[in-house]
Amino acid sequence: MLSMRTFAHAARRYPIVAATILVAVVGVVLWLSGETAGVRWLFSGFGLFVAGIEAVGMVRQLRRGSFGIDFLAITAIVATVLVGEYIATLIIVLMLSGGAALEDYAVSRAKRELDSLLKRAPQIAHRVRDGQGEVEDVPAGRVQVGDVILVRPAEIVPVDGDLVSETASFDESSLTGESLPVERGSGDPVLSGSINGTAAATVRATATASNSQYQQIIALVEEAAASKAPVVRLADRYAVPFTAVSLAIAGLAWFFSGDPARFAEVLVVATPCPLLISAPVAFMGGMSRAARNGIIVKGGGVLEKLARARTVVFDKTGTLTHGQPTIVAVRPEHPFTEREVLALAASAEQYSSHVLAASVIAAARDQGVELTSTEQAGEVAARGVVARFGEREVSVGKLSFIIDRAPDAAATPLDGGELAIYVAVDGKFAGSLVASDRLRDNAKATIAAFAARGVRDTVMLTGDARPTAEHIAGLVGITRVQSDCLPGDKVNAVKAISRRPVIMVGDGVNDAPVLAVADIGIAMGARGATAASESADVVILLDDLSRTARAVAIGQDTIRIALQSIWLGIILSLGLMVAAAFGFIPATAGALAQELVDLATILNALRAIGGRRDAARSAVAVPGRAAPSFARD
Structure with a gap:
């Protein structure tokens, strides 16, 4: 059932291709039953019908100032019908419709709507009722300026607003590109689309959903996507000169020979199949x-x-x-060691909800450092954590938080994109850990x-x-x-x-x-x-x-092979046209010869798949992930 539905969908999307295949099947049945005349009328009539459809499309293109390969294809279909090469007629129709279908399939993949982006947009807001402290869920679009919104841990902020809570931490990486968490204090602006940290926060709306940052991003995407100009088919760039040369050779052959059949014989070998099919095949190979x-x-x-x-x-x-903060250095103060500072900091950070705590713990585990547990630990929101391990009191957090407990603490020098986490032990500065978004x-x-x-x-x-x-x-x-x-x-x-x-x-x-x-x-x-x-x-x-x-690299290789295939087809077709113009190639032989040209160009275009080339040549080696270094700077 699934395959039948798939076929039915493809038939609706590409009716000419489906009809061509059906006509071919009927023709084979008629031929096996001895009805050769019926096959001729069927193929010829269907070819002229398709030529009529393509002619209407060609006229519309000409009105828009665009000239493609369709004119030569239509002429070739009519010419093959006139000289009785009805099998060539059907092949030209299949190449014409099949090439268009291949290109349409490739282009359609670039026109997906932004459904996933819209689904990610916050749909529900937790609005706090005035004076009651109760929370009600309402559609994000109903939030008005001045409403107080509750944003739970790890939730997306639905509208732009100002922070009401004393402090909160937000992940704004999807909006600003900053990978490190951003600390906000009461009254600071909060952007819609940012992700709340591990503690609930309240925000007073300063804009409706439609006027907030996240919706403006969606609007920018839609506007930008709609402004892109359509791509001109590669083969169409060669359509005018190839058509002109083909008609000129056919016309001269007719003029000098005085035989109108010579005109059709030339056009039979001038079918544009290499142009129609080689580029789409190369493109599909490149995409594969x-x-x-x-x-x-x-x-x-x-x-x-x-x-x-x-x-x-x-x-x-x-x-x-990498977009993920990691600990890149541990800078201890005498008499503490790197391993000791990392162990103490990670042990204390087990009891912190700050987003950087996970980076410290991960670094300790990567170094094989054993962590210590305690039941005496407390966190000061957005500032730091204090934990007691036996007789030792360990404080980890911002410099201002540590200076209050260890007056000898000093700022550590940082490079661009780095952030320091400071450590104090029993009121003495023990050192710092440096976090960075690693290159x-x-x-x-x-x-x-x-x-x-x-x-x-x-x-x-x-x-x-x-x-x-x-x-x-x-x-x-x-x-x-x-x-x-x-x-x-x-x-x-x-x-x-x-x-x-x-x-x-x-x-x-x-x-x-x-x-x-x-x-x-x-x-x-x-x-x-x-x-x-x-x-x-x-x-x-x-x-x-x-x-x-x-x-x-794949794009350049694909276009090079597509152009090679197009020029191979053009050169071989020109040679056959000259031979046909002097009467050396009858129409039937010309049709067969043209199919060999088509085969040669298609086989050459298939080189774009390039399996051996990828195996032999890698643009850039894929590196292994190295463990962070804790050498003293």
Whole structure:
């Protein structure tokens, strides 16, 4: 039943292809029963019917100022009918409709709606009733400015607002690109779409849902996606000269020979099947090759743009970096050791709800440090935790929190993108732990791989502060940096780039609009937000930045093979046309010869699948994840 439903769906979507196959089956039945005349009338009549449909579409294209390969296809169908090559007629129809169906299938994958993005948008808000303290669930769209909203742990903030609670921690990485948690105090603004930490918080709405940051991002994505221009089919670029040359040769053959059949004989070998089918086959092969490499390409037109790309733009958090804070250094104060400070801090952080506590505990476990338990521990929200282990009192948290307990505590020097966690033991400063969003090991090699493929203009757009952005850009070799960007700023920055096509690489909700407006949007979809994947043209399924450069390599290889196939078909067809013009190739032999040309171009186009090429050559090696180093800086 499933296969029948699938076939029925395909038939409704591609009726000409389905009808052609059905006519072919009926023709075989008639031929086996000896009704050869019936086969001729069936194939010829069906071919003329399809030619009429294509002629209507061609006229509409001409009115829009576009000339494609359809004119030559229509002429070839009529010519084969006139010379009695009805089998060639049906083959041309199948090539014409099948090539269009292949291209349509590829393009349709690029037109998915933003259903997942809309589903992620907060639908329900927990509104606190005035003076009663009771909470009622209402649709997010009914929240009015001034309403107090309860946001439970790990929930998405439904509307923009100001924090009512004394303190709270929010994950704004999907909005601003900042991977480290953001601490907010009473009265501070809170953005819709950010994720609350481990403690409930109350927020007073300053905007309705439709006017909040998250909905504005959705609107940007929809607007940017709608503004993209359609891709011109690769084969159409050769349609006018090939059609003109074919008709000229056929006309001259008729003129000098005085035989109108010579005109049809030339056009039989001039069928545009190599143009109609070789490029779609190459594109499908390239898309298959990309999929094997963990790269989903949404259409053949995307591969063509990848091949011509000249500028690549990167988001920072989650793209050039891992997007997950990790402990990169432990800096003890005498007489404490690195291992001792890490053990004490991780033991105390077991009793903290702060999002960085998990990073400290994970670092201790990676180093094989044994943690100590206690029943005497308490947390000061958004500031730190105090725990007693035997006779030792251990405090872990912000510098201001530790200075109150250890006056000798001092700030530790930090590089861009780093954050320090301070530790005190029995009122004495014990040292600090440095957390950072670690740079991907292959980020620099990926930038070099882009340059090797001709994409030498590199840009970073990030919501981070300039020192952090410039520090990361310097490490990987990016030439231009724009920091402190909101989603709208990124969209404007990409629109202003002159060297095009432009590739944008990013992840998260905040990158969705700029991925949609770029010529080619590449989403790191292994852990990025669905919004980014839906609005992108290319989705990387593996958590491997090097696949972005490999996507360009696949695009360039695919277009090269597609062009080779097109030119192979054109050159062979021209040779056959000249021979037919001098009367050396009868119509029947010409039809058979043309099918050999078609076969040659299709086989060449299938090289785009490229299995051996991928096995022999890797654009950038996939690195193993290294354990963090705790060497003293």
